Amino acid sequence: MGSQEVLIEAQQLTKKFDDFTAVDHIDFKVYKGECVGFLGPNGAGKTTTVRMMYCFLPPTSGELTLAGLSVNKQCREIKSIVGVAPQEENLDPDFTVTKNLTVYARYFDIPKDEALKRANEQLKFFQLEEKREVPIAALSTGMKRRLIFARALLNQPQILLLDEPTTGLDPQARHLAWDEVRNLKKQQVTIILTTHYMDEAAVLCDRILIMDRGKIIEEGKPAELVRKHIGEEVLEVDYDEKLLPTLKEAFPDARFERLGDRMQIFTDKPHGVFEGFLKEHSMQNVTIRTANLEDVFLKLTGRGLREE
Amino acid sequence: MTSTNIRRSPARFSIPKLTYRVWKVWHRNFDVFMKTIKVNFLPSLLEPILYLLAFGYGLGGFIQNIGGQPYINFIAPALVAIAVMNGAFFECTFGSFVRMYYQKTFDAIVATPVSVEEVVAGELLWGATRATINATIVLIVIAVFRLITSPLFLLVPLIAFFGGLMFASIAMCFTALAPDIDFFNYPSFLFVTPMLFLSGTFFPLTSLPSAAQATAMAVLPLTHIVNIARGVVAGHTEAILGLNPQMLLPISIAWIVLVTIFFFIVSINLMKKRLTG
Ligand SMILES: Nc1ncnc2c1ncn2[C@@H]1O[C@H](COP(=O)(O)OP(=O)(O)O)[C@@H](O)[C@H]1O
Numbered sequence: 001m002g003s004q005e006v007l008i009e010a011q012q013l014t015k016k017f018d019d020f021t022a023v024d025h026i027d028f029k030v031y032k033g034e035c036v037g038f039l040g041p042n043g044a045g046k047t048t049t050v051r052m053m054y055c056f057l058p059p060t061s062g063e064l065t066l067a068g069l070s071v072n073k074q075c076r077e078i079k080s081i082v083g084v085a086p087q088e089e090n091l092d093p094d095f096t097v098t099k100n101l102t103v104y105a106r107y108f109d110i111p112k113d114e115a116l117k118r119a120n121e122q123l124k125f126f127q128l129e130e131k132r133e134v135p136i137a138a139l140s141t142g143m144k145r146r147l148i149f150a151r152a153l154l155n156q157p158q159i160l161l162l163d164e165p166t167t168g169l170d171p172q173a174r175h176l177a178w179d180e181v182r183n184l185k186k187q188q189v190t191i192i193l194t195t196h197y198m199d200e201a202a203v204l205c206d207r208i209l210i211m212d213r214g215k216i217i218e219e220g221k222p223a224e225l226v227r228k229h230i231g232e233e234v235l236e237v238d239y240d241e242k243l244l245p246t247l248k249e250a251f252p253d254a255r256f257e258r259l260g261d262r263m264q265i266f267t268d269k270p271h272g273v274f275e276g277f278l279k280e281h282s283m284q285n286v287t288i289r290t291a292n293l294e295d296v297f298l299k300l301t302g303r304g305l306r307e308e
Numbered sequence: 309m310t311s312t313n314i315r316r317s318p319a320r321f322s323i324p325k326l327t328y329r330v331w332k333v334w335h336r337n338f339d340v341f342m343k344t345i346k347v348n349f350l351p352s353l354l355e356p357i358l359y360l361l362a363f364g365y366g367l368g369g370f371i372q373n374i375g376g377q378p379y380i381n382f383i384a385p386a387l388v389a390i391a392v393m394n395g396a397f398f399e400c401t402f403g404s405f406v407r408m409y410y411q412k413t414f415d416a417i418v419a420t421p422v423s424v425e426e427v428v429a430g431e432l433l434w435g436a437t438r439a440t441i442n443a444t445i446v447l448i449v450i451a452v453f454r455l456i457t458s459p460l461f462l463l464v465p466l467i468a469f470f471g472g473l474m475f476a477s478i479a480m481c482f483t484a485l486a487p488d489i490d491f492f493n494y495p496s497f498l499f500v501t502p503m504l505f506l507s508g509t510f511f512p513l514t515s516l517p518s519a520a521q522a523t524a525m526a527v528l529p530l531t532h533i534v535n536i537a538r539g540v541v542a543g544h545t546e547a548i549l550g551l552n553p554q555m556l557l558p559i560s561i562a563w564i565v566l567v568t569i570f571f572f573i574v575s576i577n578l579m580k581k582r583l584t585g
C-alpha cells in the first residue's frame with residue numbers, strides 16, 4: 001500500500017490534438033508505492049496521459065510532476081527514474097532479444113557488464129532465456145510483451161508505467177506479469193497500469209481511476225467502487241416479461257438492466273437474498289454472482305462500443 | 309503548488325541542446341551496420357568500379373583530355389563526391405524513415421534519458437558516417453586504379469564527413485515532411501538524380517554558359533563537394549566562373565558550412581515537431 005508521499009501529481013492536465021481534446025483538465029495524485037489502475041474504453045485518453053508522464057507528449061496545459069520533477073522542464077531526470085512498457089510494440093527488429101536489452105540499457109548509461117547482468121536476470125524471470133539470441137521477428141506476441149516489460153525494468157525504475165502490459169498474453173504469461181507487479185510493489189515501486197481486464201485491475205491495483213472521453217469520471221479502491229455503484233450481488237436470468245413485476249416487487253431497491261435476451265438485477269443487500277427468491281420461483285438459466293469491477297465499468301461508461 | 313492553467317505556446321524553433329547521448333543513437337546504428345557489414349560493403353565497392361570501367365575506360369576512350377587530364381581522372385574525384393551524397397541521403401531518408409515510422413525505434417529511445425533532438429542528431433551523424441565509409445571505399449578503389457595525383461587525398465574522409473552531414477541534414481528535412489515512404493521518390497528524382505549529372509561530375513561545368521555555372525554553384529550542394537574532392541584528389545579544380553582554386557575552394561567550404569548549419573538546425577526542429585506534435 002502507498003505511503004503519504006505524493007509521487008505523481010497532475011493538476012488540470014490537458015492534451016489537445018488540434019481541436020480535439022484527448023485529456024481534459026484532469027487532476028490526480030499517486031502516492032509512493034501505490035499501484036494505480038487507469039481504466040476506460042478505447043479512446044478515453046489513458047495512453048495519452050501515460051505518454052505525458054514520460055515526456056513523450058508535452059501537455060497542452062496544466063501541471064504534471066513525477067517525484068517533484070516537472071514534465072515541462074525536467075524530462076531527462078524524469079526519464080532516468082521511470083520505466084515504460086508502451087502499449088505499442090517498439091522492440092528493435094534489427095537486434096536479437098539480448099541485444100535489445102543491452103542497447104536499451106546503454107541509453108541509460110548503464111555499464112556494459114551491469115547491463116548484461118540485468119538483462120540476463122530479466123530474461124530468466126520472464127522465461128525468455130531460450131530466446132536470447134533470437135531475432136525479434138521470431139517471437140510470439142506474448143513473448144514480445146514480456147520482453148517489453150523486461151526492458152522497462154532495466155533502469156530499476158522508481159516509477160513504472162505499464163500501458164496494457166497483458167493485452168494478448170495467455171493466462172500463464174498474464175500471471176507471470178502479475179507476479180512481477182506484486183514483486184515490484186513489495187520493493188515500493190510506484191506503478192501506473194492501464195488495462196482492459198477488470199479482474200487484473202481488481203487484483204493488482206490499490207486504487208482505480210476510471211477515464212472516459214478525456215476526463216476522470218470516478219476513482220477509488222476497487223472494492224469500494226463496487227460497493228458504491230453496484231452493491232453486493234448480481235442475479236442474471238433469461239429475460240421474461242411475465243416475471244418482471246414479481247421480481248420488481250421482491251427487490252424494490254434493486255437496479256434492473258436488460259441486455260438482449262438476458263436480464264441483470266443488482267442488489268446491495270447482503271449475500272443470499274436471491275437464493276430465497278429462487279426457491280419459490282422457477283427461472284431459466286440463472287446465475288448468481290458477486291458484483292465486480294466490470295459491472296462498475298459498464299455502468300459508468302455505458303455499453304456503447306467505442307470505435308477507434 | 310497552485311494550479312496553473314497557462315496555455316503553453318507550441319514548441320518554438322530553437323537551437324537544439326545536445327549532449328554526448330547523441331553518440332548512443334549513432335552507436336545503435338553502427339552496431340546494426342557491423343552486423344550486416346558484408347551486405348553493406350559490396351554495393352559501395354562494386355558501383356565505383358562499374359563507373360570507372362564503363363565511363364572511364366569505355367566512354368573515356370572517345371573523349372579528349374579535359375584540362376590536360378584523361379577523362380577517367382576527371383570523373384574519379386566526382387565518384388567520391390557522389391558516394392558522399394548517396395550514402396548520407398539514402399541513410400537519412402529511407403533508413404531514418406524506416407526506423408522512425410515502421411520500426412518505432414525513435415519512440416523506444418525517447419522513453420530513455422535520450423531526447424528527441426539527440427535521436428535526430430545521432431541519425432545525422434550516422435548519415436555522415438555512412439557517407440565517410442562509402443567515400444573511403446571509393447577512394448581506395450580509385451587509388452587501386454592509380455587515379456590519385458595529390459597527397460591532399462588524405463583529407464577525403466574529413467570532407468566526406470562534413471559533406472555527408474550536409475546531405476544528411478537536407479535529407480532529414482524530407483523525412484520530417486514525408487507522409488509515407490513513396491514520398492522519397494520526389495527528392496530522389498527531382499533533387500538527387502539531376503545533381504548527379506549537373507554538378508560538374510561527368511562533364512565540366514565550364515562547358516556550360518556562366519548563368520548555368522552560377523546556378524549550379526548557388527543551389528546544387530554536390531557541386532561544392534565535387535570541387536573540393538577534385539582539389540584534394542587531383543590537385544586542381546575546374547575554373548568555374550573563371551575562379552582559380554584559391555578562390556573557389558574557400559567559397560565551396562563556406563557554402564557547405566553555412567548550408568550544413570542551417571539544415572542541421574532546421575531538420576532537428578522539423579523532426580521534433582513531427583515526433584512530439
Ligand atoms: N497523436 C495523436 N494525434 C491525434 N489524435 C490522437 C493522437 N493520439 C491519440 N489521439 C486520440 O486521442 C484519443 C485518446 O487516445 P488514447 O489516449 O490512445 O486512448 P486510450 O489509451 O484510452 O485508448 C483518441 O480519440 C485518439 O484517437
Ligand SMILES: [Mg+2]
Nearest residue numbers: 046047048087
Ligand atoms: Mg491506450
